[in-house]
Structure formats: C-alpha cells, structure tokens
Amino acid sequence: MxxxxxxxxxxxxxxxxxxxxxxxxxxxxxxxxxxxxxxxxxxxxxxxxxxxxxxxxxxxxxxxxxxxxxxxxxxxxxxxxxxxxxxxxxxxxxxxxxxxxxxxxxxxxxxxxxxxxxxxxxxxxxxxxxxxxxxxxxxxxxxxxxxxxxxxxxxxxxxxxxxEQEVALIEERNRLARDLHDSVNQLLFSLTLTARGGAEMTSDEVTKNTFRNIQGLAQEALTEMRALIWQLRPSGLEKGLIQAIKGYGEMLGLNVSTKLSGVLALPSLVEEALWRISQEALNNSKRHSGQEHVHIFIKVMPCEVLLIISDDGCGFLYEKDRTLPTFGIESMRERVEALGGTFRLNSDPGKGTTIYVAMPY
CATH class of the missing domain: 3.30.450.40 (GAF domain)
Structure with a gap:
C-alpha cells in the first residue's frame, strides 16, 4: 500500500x-x-x-x-x-x-x-x-x-x-527586459533623434512634416516599449506594490493617487496578480478614459485583500450579464478567479469606471 x-x-x-x-x-x-x-x-x-x-x-x-x-x-x-x-x-x-x-x-x-x-x-x-x-x-x-x-x-x-519555476520565470523576464532595453529601446530613441534632426535640417515643409510624423511614431513606439519593459521587469516592485503602481502610472503620464489600509505583506502570487491587474487598469485608463487622474485604494484584511481602481473618465455602457468588453478586462477577471477571488466592474457613460477586486491570501 x-x-x-x-x-x-x-x-x-x-x-x-x-x-x-x-x-x-x-x-x-x-x-x-x-x-x-x-x-x-x-x-x-x-x-x-x-x-x-x-x-x-x-x-x-x-x-x-x-x-x-x-x-x-x-x-x-x-x-x-x-x-x-x-x-x-x-x-x-x-x-x-x-x-x-x-x-x-x-x-x-x-x-x-x-x-x-x-x-x-x-x-x-x-x-x-x-x-x-x-x-x-x-x-x-x-x-x-x-x-x-x-x-x-x-x-x-x-x-x-x-x-523554482517562479524564480526561473522572473529571471527570464528580467533577461528579456534587459535585451529589449539595450537593443530595440535604444534604436527607437536614436530614431526619434534622427527624425528631429532631419526636420531641423530641411526647409521644405512637406519633408519637415514627414520627419515630424516619423518622430511622433517613433516616440509613441518608444513609450509602448518602455511600458512593455515595465511589465516584464517592474522597476520599483522590490520597494512595494504601491510604489510600483505609482511609478508605472507616472511613466504613462497619469496622476495616480493611492491609499493603503492595513499592513501590505502579501504572498508573491497575490502581489503579482494585483500588480498585473493594476497595470492593465492603468493602461485602459490611459487609452480610453480621457482623464489623467486615477484613484487606487488597497485594504488589507486578515484573510483578504481588496483593490479598488477608479477614474473619473468618460466611462462606457457596461451590462453585467454580457461578456466583458475587452480582452484585457477579461484577462483581469480570469487572473482574479484563478486565485479564488472575485472581480467586479462598474461603468456608465460620463461617470467613469471602477474595478473592484477581492482576493484571499
């Protein structure tokens, strides 16, 4: 036996x-x-x-x-x-x-x-x-x-x-982030400088506008690349979840106000999940809300942590019984439910969007 x-x-x-x-x-x-x-x-x-x-x-x-x-x-x-x-x-x-x-x-x-x-x-x-x-x-x-x-x-x-698998995954993310920073990120930065120089060297208005368009596209790609590097290797997460969220928001050009209730000492899987959810929520707010202010509230209780992310943006028509509107929001819900938590989203046109996450730990 x-x-x-x-x-x-x-x-x-x-x-x-x-x-x-x-x-x-x-x-x-x-x-x-x-x-x-x-x-x-x-x-x-x-x-x-x-x-x-x-x-x-x-x-x-x-x-x-x-x-x-x-x-x-x-x-x-x-x-x-x-x-x-x-x-x-x-x-x-x-x-x-x-x-x-x-x-x-x-x-x-x-x-x-x-x-x-x-x-x-x-x-x-x-x-x-x-x-x-x-x-x-x-x-x-x-x-x-x-x-x-x-x-x-x-x-x-x-x-x-x-x-061991988590450590290996983190190491691989860090390696990929370093490679992107040292190669693609630097090339995009050089492209923005070259395009700006080209615009200043020519007097032809059509050519100048072309260079400016190239510079704008390169700058946009550079911002996206920096966001991707942040997602792979969050600068500041070692200093705590709150600092990482605020730093990521500042990198996106958002004004993130945070409030913490309780002592934030969470298991690595829960902290990772809250970090990824916050990332996606800040990305959505930057792209769709039309506002630069995002409010984040984290409450740590004896058996559960509550995360609330809200903005005062344009919002959207959301019906609770229908499929969530974007893949990003759907992935947030799946990430929460995979760890036994609950996910709720409230939004109305002109009234902003609020995401509620409750997760056991």
Whole structure:
C-alpha cells in the first residue's frame, strides 16, 4: 500500500488533485470509509484541501461544518501540541453534527488525526474515520503516520518546484527586459533623434512634416516599449506594490493617487496578480478614459485583500450579464478567479469606471 501511495505522490505536480488521489487510494486499501485533509497556513487559517465519502452532516453546504469553526486538532496543530498521529476522543464538529441532527454521520463518532509534515515543516492534517470505530490501534496510527510523512514530503516537493519555476520565470523576464532595453529601446530613441534632426535640417515643409510624423511614431513606439519593459521587469516592485503602481502610472503620464489600509505583506502570487491587474487598469485608463487622474485604494484584511481602481473618465455602457468588453478586462477577471477571488466592474457613460477586486491570501 505504501508503495502504491508513494508512486502516486511521486507523479503529482499539483497539490489539490494529488491530495484527492492519495486520499481515495488510502480509503480503498485501509478499510476506513471517510477522510478529509486540512491544509493550514502559517497564520493558522485552515482550508479543506480534499474530502472523500463524507457523511451528509459534514458534507452539507460544500463541507461548511469542516470549513468553519474550530476543533481540537486544528488548535493542537496551531499551538504545536499535536506532533504525531492521535485518536481524537471528542471532535467538536462531529459532536455538533450529531447534536443538531444535521443530516446524519453514518455511524461516525470519532476520528484519527495525523500531521502532514516534512522535517521541521508542517503543512496540515490528515483525518480519517470509520463507522463505529472509536479508536485506532498503535499499528494503524503508525501506518497512517507513514502515509502522512509521504504526503508532507510531496507537498514540500511541489511547493519548492513551483518556487523554482517562479524564480526561473522572473529571471527570464528580467533577461528579456534587459535585451529589449539595450537593443530595440535604444534604436527607437536614436530614431526619434534622427527624425528631429532631419526636420531641423530641411526647409521644405512637406519633408519637415514627414520627419515630424516619423518622430511622433517613433516616440509613441518608444513609450509602448518602455511600458512593455515595465511589465516584464517592474522597476520599483522590490520597494512595494504601491510604489510600483505609482511609478508605472507616472511613466504613462497619469496622476495616480493611492491609499493603503492595513499592513501590505502579501504572498508573491497575490502581489503579482494585483500588480498585473493594476497595470492593465492603468493602461485602459490611459487609452480610453480621457482623464489623467486615477484613484487606487488597497485594504488589507486578515484573510483578504481588496483593490479598488477608479477614474473619473468618460466611462462606457457596461451590462453585467454580457461578456466583458475587452480582452484585457477579461484577462483581469480570469487572473482574479484563478486565485479564488472575485472581480467586479462598474461603468456608465460620463461617470467613469471602477474595478473592484477581492482576493484571499
């Protein structure tokens, strides 16, 4: 059984399907009927990463009895007292379900809980149960602990791999940004100077206008190139999201006012998403709003960050039930929803445009 689970874990490249697959395999070969896995963040917040064959009382409303509230195993994980596989004598979640008669527990009254860890790192808990089973033997707990250690190692491997991929992606973006700056950007700058010089050297009005048109087009291309370089390697992001947004707005010729509520310390994926969304919103405002002022408000709450971007421009007719009007706005929504957030856009002709983004972290 351990060999089959190890093979399954070794093939996994995404945490969520990996946990679902290994939990299903575990239930098939051990005789336990129900299992669920909590992933717990460093700040103590837990999520139900996988659940299999839950009784109705625990499965209702998208596993709400598991997702909400506290229990001994979560508290033990948080305070460091739960370090090995243990029998849970009193489970608040199951007791509450029995007491309130919320759909039945299929005979489940107790469960075992096992920390998912790799070395000194801990990631969450594996919980398993069976009808009428009040206690798991020492050998059963040892077996479950072996499985949990394998799961913990797989989680660590996947997370390290993703971090390496993120670093490699950033390095590649930086290399491409340097190449564009050193080659195409410099050529466009030289072209603007050459066109300006040509306009000053000729007295023929037609030729002068031609050179001026070339200069204008080259300058426009240079601005676009600088914006592209910013998108690849945001100058100032290392100093914080707010500074990067303001700097990008200034580069576009916008006056960006910002307001921050809370302490801005976000995971890299969330910060990256907010940065890209802000970029696209500023680009749209520059191209379409007819105004130079953009307002950005960021509110950081314990489990969620709120981003509001608004302008007082011309706006547009937007119907909520119809497809979003541009590919850029659609990509913003997809980026938000991919991280479990919500995206909302409000706009009316003559009343400006406002984008609301709420994202968990």
């Amino acid at each position: 351990l060999k089959e689970i190890a093979e399954l874990l070794n093939e996994g490249t995404e945490i969520s399907p990996l946990l679902s697959g290994v939990l299903q395999k575990l239930l098939q070969v051990t005789g336990v009927t129900t299992g669920w896995i909590f992933l717990i963040s460093p700040d103590g917040r837990h999520t139900v990463a996988s659940a299999n064959h839950l009784p109705p009382a625990l499965a209702k409303n998208g596993c709400e009895p598991l997702r909400k509230g506290g229990c001994w195993c979560i508290e033990g994980f948080r305070n460091g007292s739960l370090t090995k596989a243990s029998n849970i004598i009193e489970c608040r979640r199951i007791e509450k379900a029995i007491k309130q008669n919320e759909g039945g527990t299929d005979g489940i009254t107790h469960h075992a809980t096992i920390p998912l860890q790799s070395g000194e790192e801990v990631f969450g808990l594996l919980n398993v149960a069976a009808p009428g089973k009040k206690q798991f033997s020492r050998d059963e707990l040892a077996l479950l602990e072996s499985v949990a250690l394998q799961i913990g190692s797989a989680i660590k491997r996947i997370r390290l791999t993703k971090k």
